[in-house]
Every structure is written in structure tokens, then in C-alpha cells.
Amino acid sequence: MHRFVSVCLFSLVLAILLGRPLGAECLNGDLSGDCRVNFEDVWSFADQWLDPAGSEADIVGDDGVDMADFAALARNWGKTRSKVIINEIHYDPDVKTELVEYVELVNRSAFDVDIGNWYFSNGIAYQFPAGTTLAAGGYVVVAQTPAQVASKFGVSSSLVFGPCVGKLSNEGERIVLRDAKGEQVDEVEYKLGFPWPTVGGPPGYSIELVNPAMDNDLGGSWRPSEPDSVTPPTMLIE
Known part of the structure; x- marks a missing residue:
């Protein structure tokens, strides 16, 4: 994906998510495997934007990486679940x-x-x-x-x-x-x-x-x- 699109998507995530309160546990959206949904996952998600079904960022598991997956990540922004x-x-x-x-x-x-x-x-x-x-x-x-x-x-x-x-x-x-x-x-x-x-x-x-x-x-x-x-x-x- 073009770098410009990645940066734009990252900016969109920033605008929407920065005001969200921290949660208690991590569910969907932890793409890095560190049990936290944070900016590391945002960058990974942006790099996979519009990738086909089955991609790591296809969180919902439907027809590829799209806004439904973005919404799933956003719902768990800042949340953690300790291993x-x-x-x-x-x-x-x-x-x-x-x-x-x-x-x-x-x-x-x-x-x-x-x-x-x-x-x-x-x-x-x-x-x-x-x-x-x-x-x-x-x-x-x-x-x-x-x-x-x-x-x-x-x-x-x-x-x-x-x-x-x-x-x-x-x-x-x-x-x-x-x-x-x-x-x-x-x-x-x-x-x-x-x-x-x-x-x-x-x-x-x-x-x-x-x-x-x-x-x-x-x-x-x-x-x-x-x-x-x-x-x-x-x-x-x-």
C-alpha cells in the first residue's frame, strides 16, 4: 500500500482513538501479539489496509481488511490482557x-x-x-x-x-x-x-x-x- 494512504489511515485512527478511555482487557485488534492494542497495532493495520480475507488484520474475518475491522480494533483501543x-x-x-x-x-x-x-x-x-x-x-x-x-x-x-x-x-x-x-x-x-x-x-x-x-x-x-x-x-x- 502506498505510504501516503498508510499515513492518512494512521491519522484517522489518531483522531478517533486518542480520547478513548483505557479498558481492562485486550480482545480483537492485538496484531503484534503483546496483549495490548496500541499504536504498534495501528501501524500494522494500516500496512494491511484492503488486504484480502485471511490477512492478520482481517479481525472480523469476513471479506478482507476494511472499516469493519478498523471498528473492531477501535473498540479495544488501549486495552490489555495480561498473559x-x-x-x-x-x-x-x-x-x-x-x-x-x-x-x-x-x-x-x-x-x-x-x-x-x-x-x-x-x-x-x-x-x-x-x-x-x-x-x-x-x-x-x-x-x-x-x-x-x-x-x-x-x-x-x-x-x-x-x-x-x-x-x-x-x-x-x-x-x-x-x-x-x-x-x-x-x-x-x-x-x-x-x-x-x-x-x-x-x-x-x-x-x-x-x-x-x-x-x-x-x-x-x-x-x-x-x-x-x-x-x-x-x-x-x-
């Missing part, structure tokens, strides 16, 4: 002298994710080593004391990272995970009291998502979980 989420938090061990707090991450996609240099900016402090990969459907645990957590809960040491810095509040706290560029990947602000699960007494429950497909912003999506059997989630979504 990697915070799935479990062990913040109040029943044995208060043990340094076994941890945060579990799950990759709920069908693709491996490079989490090298990702880091926690709130709640705890920890940065993953460069080159770290979280396998499709896999999980990792970031622990206060990796050896203790691996031993106590029967987790493979290859899946336990740390030590992290900081102690999670028993009264509720905001945990934020960021990628290597500093962009927020996921956050959970857990609270004390209904609808959030009650933990802290024997046998030392953590809080865990009922299903990793659920919204981890909502207290009702979480349940008490006995962390002596830390395992991958039972159901994944792509």
Missing part, C-alpha cells in the same frame, strides 16, 4: 517466625513468555534474571526465602525465585508486577475481610484464585488455599 497474572499470595503464615511468604505467577497463555528483568514495584521487591522464561501454562513462585519455601511446600527449586525484599502486610496490600520496560503487567490489591478470604491461622492458608481465568481484582475470585501443595492451576485460558 502472566498474580495467582496466589501467601502473606500471613501460621508460624509467624517462618520466612515463607511468597507470590505465585501463572502464565495462562499457550505461549512461553520471556519474563527476564520483570520486577515487582509494590508489595515486594524482586527482579527476575535476564533470560528467565515462564512456560506456557506454567507457574513460578517468588519467595522470601526460596530454600524454605521449596522445602516446606514441596515446590521444585527450579520454580522458586528470590529472595524477595519486603514483608507483605497482613492488613492488605497492593502488589504490582512490571515488565522490563516498566509497564504494568498485573496488580492485585488484596484486603482483610469479606469478600476476601480469611487466612493467618492453622494450617497456614494462602489466598489463591479459584480459577486463573477469573478477575483477580475481585475478592470473590479468591479462596483460601492450603499451600503445602503448591501446584499449577487446574484450568488455563489462551
